[in-house]
Each structure stands twice: as C-alpha cells, then as structure tokens.
Amino acid sequence: MSGSELEIRGLALDYGARRVLDAIDLRLRGGEMVALLGPNGAGKSSLLRCVTGAARPAAGTVLVDGVPVDEFERGTLARRMAVVPGQTVVGFPMRVEELVALGRVPHEHPLLGPRGADRAAIGAAIERVGIGHLRAREVRELSLGERQLAVLAMAVAQGARLLLLDEPTVHLDLRHQVAVMELLRDLSVRDGVTVLAVLHDVTLASHFAPRLVLLDGGRLIADGPPAEVLTAERIRDVYGVDPALVMTPTSRVPA
Amino acid sequence: MNAGVAATRPAVARPAWLESMRHRPLVLGLAGLGLVGIVFVAGITLGNVPVAVSDTIAILAHRLLGWPVEVTWAASAETIVMELRLPRVLMAMTVGVALALAGATFQGLLRNPLADPYVLGTASGAALGAAIALMLPIQVALLGFGLLHLFAFGGALAAVAVVYRLSRLGALNSLTSVLLTGYAVGSLLAAGLAMTMYLAGSNLRQIFFYLLGSFSLASWPQVAIGVPIIALGCAVILSRARSLNGLLLGEETAAHLGIDVRRERLLLLGAASLVTAAAVAMSGLIGFVGLVVPHLVRLVVGPNARLLLPLAAIYGAAFLALADLAARMPGELPVGVVTAVVGAPFFLYLLRRFRAGYEL
Numbered sequence: 001m002s003g004s005e006l007e008i009r010g011l012a013l014d015y016g017a018r019r020v021l022d023a024i025d026l027r028l029r030g031g032e033m034v035a036l037l038g039p040n041g042a043g044k045s046s047l048l049r050c051v052t053g054a055a056r057p058a059a060g061t062v063l064v065d066g067v068p069v070d071e072f073e074r075g076t077l078a079r080r081m082a083v084v085p086g087q088t089v090v091g092f093p094m095r096v097e098e099l100v101a102l103g104r105v106p107h108e109h110p111l112l113g114p115r116g117a118d119r120a121a122i123g124a125a126i127e128r129v130g131i132g133h134l135r136a137r138e139v140r141e142l143s144l145g146e147r148q149l150a151v152l153a154m155a156v157a158q159g160a161r162l163l164l165l166d167e168p169t170v171h172l173d174l175r176h177q178v179a180v181m182e183l184l185r186d187l188s189v190r191d192g193v194t195v196l197a198v199l200h201d202v203t204l205a206s207h208f209a210p211r212l213v214l215l216d217g218g219r220l221i222a223d224g225p226p227a228e229v230l231t232a233e234r235i236r237d238v239y240g241v242d243p244a245l246v247m248t249p250t251s252r253v254p255a
Numbered sequence: 256m257n258a259g260v261a262a263t264r265p266a267v268a269r270p271a272w273l274e275s276m277r278h279r280p281l282v283l284g285l286a287g288l289g290l291v292g293i294v295f296v297a298g299i300t301l302g303n304v305p306v307a308v309s310d311t312i313a314i315l316a317h318r319l320l321g322w323p324v325e326v327t328w329a330a331s332a333e334t335i336v337m338e339l340r341l342p343r344v345l346m347a348m349t350v351g352v353a354l355a356l357a358g359a360t361f362q363g364l365l366r367n368p369l370a371d372p373y374v375l376g377t378a379s380g381a382a383l384g385a386a387i388a389l390m391l392p393i394q395v396a397l398l399g400f401g402l403l404h405l406f407a408f409g410g411a412l413a414a415v416a417v418v419y420r421l422s423r424l425g426a427l428n429s430l431t432s433v434l435l436t437g438y439a440v441g442s443l444l445a446a447g448l449a450m451t452m453y454l455a456g457s458n459l460r461q462i463f464f465y466l467l468g469s470f471s472l473a474s475w476p477q478v479a480i481g482v483p484i485i486a487l488g489c490a491v492i493l494s495r496a497r498s499l500n501g502l503l504l505g506e507e508t509a510a511h512l513g514i515d516v517r518r519e520r521l522l523l524l525g526a527a528s529l530v531t532a533a534a535v536a537m538s539g540l541i542g543f544v545g546l547v548v549p550h551l552v553r554l555v556v557g558p559n560a561r562l563l564l565p566l567a568a569i570y571g572a573a574f575l576a577l578a579d580l581a582a583r584m585p586g587e588l589p590v591g592v593v594t595a596v597v598g599a600p601f602f603l604y605l606l607r608r609f610r611a612g613y614e615l
Contacts, residue, residue, distance in 0.1 A: 052511060078513030088504055091366035092558040101559070105501045106513040111494060113561045158512075 003030035003194035004065050004080055004162040006051065011060035013046055013218075020046050021218045024060070030161070033188035033195040035205035037229075038215035039239055044198040047215065048166050051196070052083050064162060078106035082160035086167040088151045096134045096142070096150045100125055103157030125157035129183060145176030152183060163187065165197040169204060177201070181208040202239075202246050206230055214238065276555050280562045283555065287569035291348065294576045298344035299336055301580060306332045315341075338475075346473035346481065347579040347590075348572035350538050351548075353485045353530040355571025356492050358545025359552075359563055360527040363499040364520060365430055372531040372545035375437040375524075376414035379444035381535040384410020385465050386451040389458045403465070404477075404536045411532035414440060419524065430506075468539035468591030470579050481537045488530035492564065495523055499560035541591045543598030544575050554605060 006028040013021040021043045028034055036044045049055035051062050053069050062069045064081060072080075082103070090099070103125065104118040114122075126132055131149050139147060148168060155163060165184070169177040185208050187193040199205040205212055206226035214222040214229050216238045222229040232243035239246075276283055300311045306328075314336045316322040357372035365374065373379075384406035391402060422436040452462055498519040501509040506516045534541075548571045549563065556562045575590070578597065582590040 054507060054510065074510075074515055075513040078511060081511075083508075083511040085508070088508070091503060091505070092362075092368065092553060094503065094558045098557050098559060099504075102500060102503060102508075102512065105497060108497065110497050113496070 002161070003032070003188075003192045004160075005030050005063075006162055006194060006196065007063040007066075008047075008051070009061050009063070011047070011050055011062065012058045013043075013050055013055055014058045015046075019058075019218060021050070021057075024220050026213060026220065026223070028194050028196060030194055031188055031192035032211065033185060033209050034197070034211045034213055035209035036196060036198045036213050036215065037200075037202060037205055042215040042238075043218040044215055045166055046218075048083075048164055048196070048198055051164055052081070053077075075106050078158070078160075080160055081162045081164065082155040082158040084151055084155050084163070084165040084168055086170050088147070090139045094139055096131060096137050096139060096153075097122065097126065099139050099150050100153045100157050103154040103159075106158065121157050121159060125153045128156055129153040130179075143176075145172045145179070148172060148176065148180060149183075152180065156187070160193070162194045163196070165195070167198050167200060169199065169201060177204055184208065202230060202235075273555060277557065280556055280566065283566055284569060287566060287573060290573045291569060291576075294573050294580070295344055295348070298347070298576050298580050299340040302335070302340060302583060304331075304335055306336060311336060342475050342478045343470050343473040343579070344576055345478050346537060347470050347576040349478070349482050349485050350470075350534040350541065351544060351571040351573070351575030352489060352568045353534040353571075354541065354545035354575070355548040355567040356489050356564060357527040357531045357534075359549035359560070359567045360492050360499070360523050361545075362549055363502060363560065364523050364527070365434060366502070366505065367430075367434065368550070369546075370434075371542070372527065372534070373441075373540070373542075374434070375418045375528065376441040376444060377411040377528060377531045377535060378540050379441045379448060380414025381407040381411035381532065382466055382540060383444050383448045383451065384408070384413075385536075385539075386448055386455065386462045389461050389465075390451060390455060407465075408532050408536035410444075411535050412528060414444060415524070415528040415532075464589070465539045466591075467589030468541035468594075469582075469587075469589050470538055471583070471587055473537070477537055481533055484533040485530045488526040488533070489568065491522060491526035492530075493568075495519060495526075496560040496564055498523065499564075500558075503558055539589075539591065541575070541594055543594045543602070544571055544578075547598045547602045548574055550602065551605065 006026075008024055008026040011021055011024040012019060024047060036047065038044050046055060050057050051069065064072070064077070069077065101114065101118075101122050104114050104121060107121075108114040108118050126135060129149050129152055131146070131153055134142065134146055134150065139150060142150065148171075152168070163184070168184075169180050172180065181204055184195050184197060188195045197205075197209070199209075210225060212222070212224070212226050212229040213220060214234065221238070222234060230246070235241065235243040235246055296308065296311060299315070300306055300308050306314075310328040310332055313324045314328060314333055317324040317326070318333075318337055354372050358370070361370040361372060361374050362368060364370075367374075385403050387410075388402040388406035418433065418437045418440050421440070422433040452459055455462055498509070498514050501512040501514040502516070502519070506520075509516050509519075531545075549567045552563055552566045552570060556566060575594070578593045579590045581597075582588040582593045
C-alpha cells in the first residue's frame, strides 16, 4: 500500500472577518514527509484543520487521493487519514493498550466490536512505536513524552495512509522529540505513509524532514528542501530573530 | 479543561483479584447475572409476609414457565408473589438498568465523571411535573397510571429538550454550555418545585414521598409500559458503544475517528433522557445508582464502552433490586435514601482506595 496523495488548491480561510489563510497551494506525493513551519499565528494549525475538515474553508479545495475531503464518507476518510493533536486529554482513566485500541474505531464492526485483525493491528502498533513495556500502564501516569508515543501508536493502529500532526513534539524532552521524529521518518520511508507535521522546532524539522513548507501571515512563502527554505534572510524576516540562534542545515551538528 | 500537565499521583497498587478480573469480563458478566438471579428470588421471597423459597420458585415455574407443578401453596402466597413482589422486583431491576446505562452515557458524552442521569435537568423537570399533577384537582387514574406518571415523564423530557435547545444556541464551548445550561434550568425548575410544594398544603407529603423514590406502587401495568420504553432506549445506548468509545478523547478526536459526532450526541442524549424520564416517572428520584454503578464497573474493567455498558446494566439491576429489598425490610423506607446511604460512602471509599483521579 502506498501513501495517500494530499492536494490543497487555492485555499483560503476566514475567522470572522479576518482572513487567516490565503491562496495556499500545496501538494504532497504519496509517502512524502513534510514539515509545516512558521511563527505563532502564521496559520499552520488552521491549515491542518482545513485538511481534517474541522474548519470550513472560504475558498479552495482539499483533495485526498483526488477526492474532496468533504465528499468522503466519514468512516472511509478516518481509515485513510489519521490526526495526532498536540495534546490529548484523557477524560477517564485508561490504559495504554485501551488508548491504542481507539485507533481501530473506524475499522471495527459497529456492533460486534474489534475482530482478530483489529487486535493484531493494536499489538503491531504498540511494538512498532516501542511502547510494549507501557502496555498495561495508566495513560495519566505516563510522562508527556510517553503519552505522546502512546497517541502516536493509536494513529499507527488506525492504519491511515495520511498522517497529520499538530506540534507532536511540543513539551517533549530532547530524547522523546527525537524518538517521535524518527518514528515519523520511519513511517514515511519504510511504510510509505504520507506525513504532514506542524512543527515549531526549526532545527528538528530541518534535520528530519526532507521538505519544509514555511507559512507567514496566512500565506505560503517557501516550499522546498531545508537548505533552500531556511535562509538567513527568511529566518530574520519571518521569525524576527538572529539567524545564528537557529541551527540551519549548514550549521547542523553531526548526528 | 486543563490538559495534560496535571501532576498525576501514582495509584495505589490494585489488588491481584481486581487485576485478574479486568481480563475476565465474561466471568464478571456471569457472576453479575448470578447475582441478579439470587436478588430476584430473594426479592420475591423476603418481605413482611415471608414466602418459602421453594414455594417462590414453584409459583414462578408454574405461572411464568407453565411447568406442571403441583399446587401446594396458599392462594395468598401466589397473590403476594405474582401481584405485589414480582412486578416490584422487575420494576426495580428495569429502573436499575436504565439509571446505570443513562449515567454511563451522560458521563461519557459530557466527559464528566460527576455526571449522572439527572445532570440535564431531568430530575427537576420530573419532580415539578409530578408536583403539579398532584396539585391538580382532577385525578385521572387508569390501571395504576395517573397524571403523575404522565406529567413526570413529560416534565423530564421537556427539561432536557429546553437544555439542549438553549445550549446549542450558546456561544460557549458546547460541552461546558450544556452542563451550565443544565444547571441553570435545573435551578429554575427547582425553584418552581419549591413554590409548588409551598402551596401544596395537604399534598405535600405525597410530593415528598415521590421525590424520595420508591417501588412500593409498582404494578403490572407499570411494568408493561415502562419496560418497553426503557428497553428501547437501552437498546439504542448499547448499540452506540463504538461512538462512546470514539468520544472518550473528545469530540474532535471522535470526528477524526469517523464518528458523526452531532448525530451520535443527539441519539445518545435522546436515548439516555428517554430511559431516565421513564425511570423517574415510574419510581421517583433515586440517586447514586447512575453515578456509582458505572464508576464501579469502570474501576474494574476500564473505560471501554463495549464492556462498561452491559456490565453496568447487569450490576445496576442487581444493585437497585437489592437496595429496594433493604428499603422494605424494616418497614417501608424510601429506596432513594438507601441508595444514597449505601452509595455515597462506598463511592468515597473507592475514590480514596484507588485514587481514581480524573483530568478535567
């Protein structure tokens, strides 16, 4: 199975009278991994919300495998596209394996519940993300890093061909940041899952994602490999900081 | 809701038997059904006029299953069993199922562990409806059904409908809005109830009796009308287990999991309100069953609605029939008092024992 294609054409989004996204064109091939960068308020999360269908664009279309997202049957879309929020609030005490099992909700039989294939997918996702030792732990007792891995395992169990993530490394320590990014790269390279991740950490993004998309003020201002996108000028213009503070690919320490 | 960063205390280690039960939901279910059976027979056998267990079983086998059992019991025993105790036990069990499932549904839907079947104003609506019915000069009664049941049922449903309409129009986040609107409408209705009671005069005792909840007036016509309504609502709830699971992580995540959140919320709210209204109309306000039973089951098997719902239904039936038995042994106490006296301290003990802290 190959990754889903994602195409965004002439997208615009308004919050009230304010235009938060304008004229966004973006295309992800199947299995590609793209990091979405930009300062606070640039419109990164809004763009993601347009793709998931949580926000209704004022203009333009979002196509998954050539079909507009709002024309998908809900279940079909959920089997094709998984979404990982930056934070997940767990309302009731639940264990890691119970959380991961929720990823099978779009697949399981509405009345009979999960079948053998679902249970196999849950086990495989737990192994894949490397959290087998946390299986029976309460989610609320985990560190934020471990919890984020559990949520990722849930998305993996969902078996989607397109993975959207909103700041999946926020609040995580360096080790867990790297673990999450390595997993995403692995999903893209080995499994051919298409990955679109909103990231704040420019260094992390340029290290792991072969393609960066930079948003500023609701517009897409750069799209390409890290070295082309993260020029000293752009970092000064977009983020308003001294470029020397940001380790760009040229200054990257050997991994 | 404050996400994520809340400091979590490590839970007290769960006892081994509890841990092993978590992986044996079938054993729990069968044990629960066994308990229901025992409580069923006990509820028919025990009372002011004791009927021997052998007679009870023989009468039930004779009358319900049509077995050719030789009649060796007094006719009065048969009347007590068939006309008084059997409908009473069945009603208590049905209401127990209704309240436990409605509680589990409201808790899941509102993602609030303190939610119970009455959270959206059903209790106040039913109480006000019943009080008004008792105040009216006309008394229509047909086969044990009166204006009281009709008004209580209608009042409960009307209260939820008002809460739902108002909260959808509110600008707040939908969940908070629903809860706050429920509280506000409930308070308004409670004021109406207080006023009605103030004016009630000689009817006050009747209203008070209704508010505390009881199965002493259970009859076959009540069973015949109440059970199908509650069964219908419960069937809807049980068939939505997948949606309740999808909603465990919030409405946005539920949508990403392919759940039609708007439709499922309306279906579940409607079904849970329907069974609550029917339960309240039959037996008055019985607290703590809908709050405690789902929590107890969740403590043992976790939040998976596919296990939680059927087990809560089974144990809800057993618990309320047992509470009713306890209520009528010393004479005739209101069953709502028994469930509160037993339920509240037990719940507090469990919270302390397992530190089932919630993220809100």
